[in-house]
Amino acid sequence: MSIKRLDKSQNLHMDLVDLHQQQALQRYIARSSERERIASELQTKNPFEVDTPERVATRKAIIDPRDGLAIERIIGRDDLFPVSYLEAGQQAAAPVCRIEIRDRLGRVLGHATGFLVSPSLLLTNNHVLENYNTAQFSVAQFNYEVDLDLNERPMKSFRFTPERFFITDQKLDFTLVAIEEVSADGTKVSDFGFLPLISQTGKGLVGECVSIIQHPSGAPKAVAIRENQIMDVFEDYIHYSTDTMPGSSGSPVYNDEWVVISLHHAGVPDPKNRTEFIANEGIRISSIVQFVAEQGSSLSNNQKLLLYDIVKGWDVPDYTPEEMEVEKLSDSWYESSRGYDTQFLGVDYEVPHPIFPSDLEQDIAQLKDGSNVLHYTHFSIVMSKSRRLAYYTVVNIDGNQLMKIGRKDKWYLDSRIEIEYQCGPELYKNNSLDRGHLVRRLDPVWGDSAKKANEDTFHFTNCAPQESKLNQKSWLDLENYILHNAENLNLKVTVFTGPVFRMDDISYRGVQIPAEFWKIAIIVKKDGNLSATAYLQTQKNLIEDLEFVYGEYKTYQVPISKIEVITGLDFKELRNFDPLNQLESTIGYVIDAPGNVKL
Template sequence: MVPIETGTRGGHMGVKLGELMAAAQRYVDYKAHQRVDPQAAAIERMHLGLRNARDFTSKSDRLNVLANAVLQQPQAAALVAGVPPPLLDPAVAIPEALFADNDLRPVRYLQIALLAARAVGKLTVRGMVDEEGDATGFLVAPGLLMTNHHVLPDATYASVSFVAFDQEDDVDGRPKTPKLFDLLPRQLYVSDKELDYCLVAVSPKTSQDEPLSQFGYLRLFEETGKVDPNRRQAANIIQHPLGQGKKVALRDNYFEEPPKDALDALGAQNSLFYGTDTLKGSSGSPVCTDEWYVVALHRGGVPKVATKKGQRVVLRRDGTPAREGDAKRSIQYETNEGTRVSRIYASLKAKVAMGGTDAGPAAQALERMLAVAQDPSVGPVERATHPLVVPPTEAEGEAGVEEKLVRKPLDFVQGPGYQPGFLGAGFQVALPSLSSEVRKEVAPLKDGSGHVLNYLHYSLVVNAERRTAFFAACNVDGRQLWKVVHPGTSVGKRPTAWGTDPRMDEKFQPDDSIFSTAVQRGHLFKREDASWGADDELRQRSDLQSFMIANATPMFADFNNNEWGNLEDIVSRHVMSGRRVSYFAGPIFSVDDPYFNELKAGVPASLKRQGMRVPTRFWKIVAWVEAGRLQAAGFVLDQSDEIREHGPITEEIDFGSYRPRPIKEIQSRTGLKFPKLVAADTFAQAAVPRQ
């Protein structure tokens, strides 16, 4: 997730702490709202799931969705009135159950996405010279555009603004010719600062007489239930980040559980939260489900906050308190926020009821929006479309006959492996020695030659029982990295499959069937770091070798892409300056680690404690030479929480908000011994004690 935009107009070049704190408080209130009475929450969750199945799901998919909801909330199912018992009987529903995170989509999914994307345009305010000059907007009815209040805070700003459609590349890679339409706030303009929305009329034609109607619109349905709380669902955003050509975020982008209106007596839960990538300029974008129904208006990122000296403060990316006017890119964010479509409807109706200057424009906006959004079955775009069918994955009782994806061995698996003397003469850093407990659990090589899998630039030792590497030991030469030698180019096509290593029995290597967009294959040796060598052939071979399945460990998407990925990026930036680095990384195995089946929807209790287990904690130790001395830093990261501690770092490798942990602590948790690095632990005195 990359939410790095939020802000207001008025020439203000940086952040306003009051607005950031307000966003953070909304997120705090949302999380408190989610901790309501469990039984009441389960009933409301069931109601929303049923509404989703009734109004926003294809008929062929409806039974699967209902069944999955029952499996998620069996106690609530018995309490939901007005539903025929056979449909909600778990004994009937189980054979049709969906498992979570099915990534299969019909090709029509992409066709509807293109229809939805037509209605999204880039907003520009003429004459603006500050960083708020570009944003996104989208058509919600013929001649009616929606964006944020902070983009167009009044009719004056709207009167000097225009929206450009077709600002994107064509299939041949050449830019299309943008079509520019003026905004007409004198005809209709209504906005709300608290909910951060704005609706404004758009000219029906360009100055070249091209019609606005060719771009269609996205229907806004007032009903809730477009996001089913019983399934993990994607938040897809069509946007113009940084004022660039139109882009869409489709991967690793999940909604947090939607608020429960029946338990929100004060009507305070106005936002949805999600982990989709956005940038400055994405404000005003439509937030869509995988069926392409608009559920929210994207408004910005929610900052990370902490208590410092008794006060709650917004944090910068380096862990220090933010100040008024800081650059937006310096702020640390933890999620994204959008205003719910249902609450925008409620706000417009309230303006009509209250009278005043906003009543007329609000009534006009409601009339236009409702005229095209009465029946969800017509689909999310101006052209009638049937709901998308999401095929179910394996059904209960059919696991024995399902087809499994088999990974083939990649070429060039051999190599010298990790080099202890890589950092230079006098700075030997050996592979960690193994405790007696660890030695009992290592997976052997087939030829009996030992237990270390060596590749070009890294080595692995695998835990036979857990089917996951104890550690990866890696060398990186920044002077020979592909992205340094060939800046701005890609090392090559990503392999279509991760490879199994023929030197080790597959039963000891990770079970590839557990991975999806939810539980990803987390590189222990990062792909970008692996792609180095004396020539392009070696760089490409080493890139391929990073995709050995033994180098993958189960990581939840948000953790892999954020906490773990950000720490990897810090190391990569240091290496790209031409330095050499050796590092070690792996999971901390615990008896409390959940089985994958425990995380999977619809698995019977008798099968839950089977299969691979998913580590909850990971460690990394980085070693480098600075000023003629061996330096080292250790880190422990947790998949189930955000990084818990932050502190400023002054050494040459700036680890930002990642607070080092004593390498001795990593030794005690893993059973691996790093005597040379314990002695060189740069942060041992400053590191926080083990909790």
């Protein structure tokens, strides 16, 4: 790792590097006699005869039987490769990147190496990305290479997203961190592929040659090919004679099949001359896998989903994402459901359902009894046949009677409407999509029917696929603000919510995923007048070809007329009570804090 000494934080990095080097030297010295014995045996025997039977069995299993010279290479009798070896090496190099370590001010503290191990996760050293903050400020730079004319290729930079996933360990000196899936210029990180992590031991044998792809001293990508051997194998570490330089920390160490066998992290310093090194050390991939596997029970379901491409070949039951419970309620459950009350705010303040234009009206999913509106406890929903999602939901919130009831996460298909008009669990399985409540779970939970209302919000008719950060942060902030005011001021509030259906919404598992969502909140002000405010929040630029990525987006307060234009719904007189109604702007105002809302 290449680091300039600028401040205290950088000195801490150097302390970690020195610590790992000294620990590596201690391991090297402790095994000196054993290593000499093995070296002596390798003079007359080959790696298959020297290493343990278990590791030898795994090594042989990795070899492609069509490569007739593979075993000859391992035992050192032949150095011939099929020409495809070079192509495979180029493919193995693509997921390797330079890491630019930055502080919170954007200053560059140094460079290291890392590599993708799934479409969303990157592996490097703990002493490179030591903590959440360092990861948050640093960037991964792919394609930092020179071409055949020795010109630099265009570099592609991606930020880390440790809020999605971050596991690190100082002893094993590794960090596994999430990375944004689309860069600022629109490049997909998935374009670079990834290096799978194999959990079995024995991917490299003592005496076998290995290669390292690295960014030495932060320079363009370089490779040390095969002129180096595995010298010793410890429980968690491997020593080898590969050439590396500062900046190579976090590099993958490969066997001849370009399978990653260890994560390079330290040199073994010569005790007689601290400026020289007598070996290099990497952390065994099998040890990193074991550590990650032991964290399974403490990870969230979304974190387990991010790990899916890594662990699907491992035998680790704790990483199986929880299956959502899906049931149907009896017809009698719905008999007492009156749904949304249009006169909830008062007989003089009736707020009717919006009117559909004729073309949209034909797309409303009818109930089995021929009606158009699904009524639940304190809220109602109108569904789209073609999109299998709600056109809108509308809920009554009584701030004077709100109750706190726990969450169960058992989801229901509604028996009153055909299943073909409902997006069920098949849409949300094994991805980062949230089942985003349209009617927020807490909103209708008031009065004597609070428990029933809580249960009703867990219908698939009441959810829409939302990128998890939108659902868990920004949208939630707005919902909290509305509910907080209803509760603290004993207000009654009516809230309409729905997705924006656009022709260019991406299609995923047969469903077009909405990129924008809207809300309209209606209250009676202290002066006796209605106030109706509309909000729009977007997932645009957060969704790209089934990859769900994380970037900046904003919530806007917009005119109700704007919602009418983009949804086709007609809210009639409601727009007359909108404080933005008379403004010429159709964009609206950014809502960064509650004080920005115009009532």
